[in-house]
Amino acid sequence: MKFGVIVFPGSNCDHDCYHVVKHVFKQDAEFVWHKESRLASYDCLILPGGFSYGDYLRPGAIGKFSPIMKEVRRFASDGGLILGICNGFQVLLETDLLPGAMMRNRSLKFICKDLYLRLEEDDTPFTNRGRVGDMLKMPIAHFDGNYFVDDKTLQELEENHQILFRYCDHNGDVTTDANPNGAMRNIAGICNRERNIMGMMPHPERCSESILGNEDGRLIFESIIDAGVVLR
């Protein structure tokens, strides 16, 4: 499979995402500079974490105008797979490729730590390797992960099974205490209605190698690679 990792000025998980798909999962991978106005043929695009444009103004707000985003939209409407992680998720929200917005964490502090996610949907290209109810341990590292969306859209997200991950405790229970940032209904990751775009705040690329002490993130990449094979 061929992955494209979009590099915005200020992206800083671009190398990590590249490393994972290229060296851990042995797939093709290329960096795509944000000023490009043409997109080569990729099977999956990753919008990596970081601080595009310093997160100045709002996270993801300025990144949405990068020339490459036009192509990303076209890629999306053609059904290509797009994975937005952390800041990449924020860019997808600002671009309206996914619904909602990110606000400052409830604690008003940056939070970097491992926590647990409950897998809510296994019927997507990003999660097909798992089963609903699976618990995954993954790190978060963000300042703005407090997901907000209006009530109507929230209901649609629920009804259309677009909520893929929720923050949960070590028993798998989705509780207020397990919510690290104040996100509505403990939402940690969602997809679009067509299910080819996913955004998530936790970092699967940080937990896909045994030397890093946690491999739960592999599920995401393995799912995508499986789905990619089917797509072909």
Next chain:
Amino acid sequence: MLARIYVTLKKGVLDPQGKAVQHSLESLGYDKVKDVRLGKYMEVKLDYSRAGESEPIVREMCEKLLANPVIEDYRFEITEE
């Protein structure tokens, strides 16, 4: 011209920063504080000679970039500098 732009959180959107400031004010002993909302204030200098000219431009800038319509409202005034 100078556009003064105010971006505030929509009614109904929880404002964690405002809450935190309110809390700090209270703990400093300001017991008459009933509510605090935090927003952004921007000053944009524009090379137009009339307010009327710049108004639609500023509106567009707000819609496109300066405010996020999912969570924020905006308003602005345009003055000579």
Next chain:
Amino acid sequence: MLARIYVTLKKGVLDPQGKAVQHSLESLGYDKVKDVRLGKYMEVKLDYSRAGESEPIVREMCEKLLANPVIEDYRFEITEE
């Protein structure tokens, strides 16, 4: 009463956020933009009945907490809500 408070960076203090927004507006084609400065806007509701009463209090709140005197200036207006 409602205090509207504007906190801006002191003159001469670098405003990275404003700079980034300006740059972005420029590359969106708004070539008349000459300068952008970003600040904070706060609305504080106070349980006083007269503006005169609340004024010194608001000033004090600004000095103590709401503005960072090292790099920021502030100004405010007080109105009935």
Next chain:
Amino acid sequence: MRNEPRVTEELVKEHGLTEEEYDKIKLILGRDPNYTELGILSVMWSEHCSYKSSKVFLQDLPTEGEHIIQGPGENAGIVDIGDGLAIVFKMESHNHPSFIEPYQGAATGVGGILRDIFTMGARPVASLNSLRFGAFDHPKTRYLLNGVVAGIAGYGNCMGVPTVGGEVYFNACYNGNILVNVFTLGLIKKEKIFKGVAYGPGNPVIYVGSKTGRDGIHGATMASEEFDEKSSERRPTVQVGDPFTEKLLLEACLEVMDTDHVVGIQDMGAAGLTCSSCEMASRAGTGIEMDLSMVPKREEGMTPYELMLSESQERMLLVVKKGREREVTEIFEKWDLDVSIVGKVTDDGMLRVIDDGVTVVEIPAKILAEESPVYIRPKERPQYLSKTEKFSTDKIPEAGNHGEVLIKLLGSPNIASQEWVYRQYDHMVRTNTVVLPGSDAAVIRVKGTKKGIALTVDCNSRYAYLDPYLGGMIAVAESSRNLVCSGAKPLAITDCLNYGNPEKPDIMWQFDQSTKGLSEACKRFNTPVVGGNVSFYNETRGEGIHPTPTVAMVGLITDIGLHMTQWFKRDGDQVVLLGKNCGELGGTEYLAAIHGQEEGPPPRLELDLEISVQDTCLEAIQEGMIMSAHDCSEGGIAVALAECCFSGPKSCHGVAVNISGDNMRGDCLLFGESQSRIIVSLYEDRLDDLRKIAERNNTPLSVIGRVGGDRLVINDLIDCPVTRLEQAWRRGIEERL
């Protein structure tokens, strides 16, 4: 000519130059300096830039060794780690700015140290920070703590460089003078090292990065003065960090350095354009001529004085090969950075600055960079020592309930979990962090090799206060012990030497003593000093801080699979103590936190014993025979054992041990801070192997107990549920905020 103030006696004094210094200037120049030149000379000859009080005392530090590629003198030190790779690291202080504006002060400190690393061509891969605040209940402490931590997070996180470790201490001696020391380590290919040199007359000098504003003018002189009420008036000079621009600068510089266009490069730190240009010229034995009209400016009407002394952040100065201007400019423009050719290298050794066609500065670069005055300031043993030395344990009442004391200690801010701090730092970005903050040392892997690098920063300044020489030694010994506990062989150190006013003989004595101790220990551990920083004048209204020689040490793990962590792994494992319990109470956290005293001689350090304990531990880890290793530091063996029980990321373990010390009091045994002790745990059937290693190294070894259950049991002194201990420890800092 322009309207510049006339240089008067008054003005010279305001610039912090003494009469003798000014006479020397006149002698060298053969004339009076003008206003701009006075400004330039005063910053370059300030304590901060010139090390005039410390130079002679630093000469004895060991700086060479087998693997050392670059010692002090460049922007950072470089150590060979094999595989064609080297590590580049340095530590810097940003104490004064952080006290004035904690967020921006700490943030720009991080920005500065990052530039020091990537200016050598290295990609920064990990940072550490060492923070010291006043007493927790001091009215400013919380504000400063919040601001500093947020500032480090704000800058470092945005840059995508993980902050993998550090330390935080609280002590009333820092009430008016906090310490913010930041460290960054980068990775570099050995054949791709860049230096700050302006070789080749005729080569263009290029400015890149943020525009120059009136930021931080006289930052360097500020760092060379005591604080007083007037300090706050200097506030408008506070620099604001722009990590986004720095991130662009980092990527762009690494891209440029990947070509063969660059001759030399240096960041603009303290004293901005002045310092970078004269140092680059001086190192190469050349001169530099600059035209100020070409310098990108943020504000109108800036004078030569302001342009030359501005400390605006996120700027670099490059010398590139003649004819490559366009290629270099294009790369920087790709990254949306301001770039401008501001001058050229000359062969006359002068720093020459031209404004509006007029030469406004003409001073030999060497004079500025290398020939500052040097002082051998008088030193004298401080009075307070004769008081603090009179300490006797007998005067300390032994607390009744040791379990309760342990709980109190675990919850005290200097021992409690520092997670509140490091949770705000992205410590995992770059996916190299194998051991996250929370163990004795952080460990990162080196992608593409089997290797790992361990890093730690340590200093117990209470020890240094009570015995500067010993305190300096212990800072090195403890760093080394922390690295060894993570399975690494120590390689080298960088330091930040933080002290009060060097013009006072007792401060100078502290400085001299602790530097000697540090030096002695570095020689014995074979860990040369490859760079560092001296911060004097950490005083407010005459009150100096404790002498604080902070040490950051870096070590190598040849097989990353054999890294080690501090927490117990399995019930049933044997628990072994390497080293001896001597029960010293002087200078302990117990004495300070429970009895409110800072007295006594600090614990002794026998270097032979220390080395033998470390050798045994490291060998055992490398043989793969042990499961955990933790050193005993603040709070003694009781605290160390408790941490072994609950500090791991998975479940807690209990432990029951029997420890001995000849007839000593319970509190001495439990909370004394004898040096050279490591607690390891291992499978029972590896005990004999461990014994053999210990015997060969002459290391005292005692099998003290076994992992298991859910309580911490020490002799008949302590018997407490681990969860209770853990809660006290986890909440210690957060509860106080």
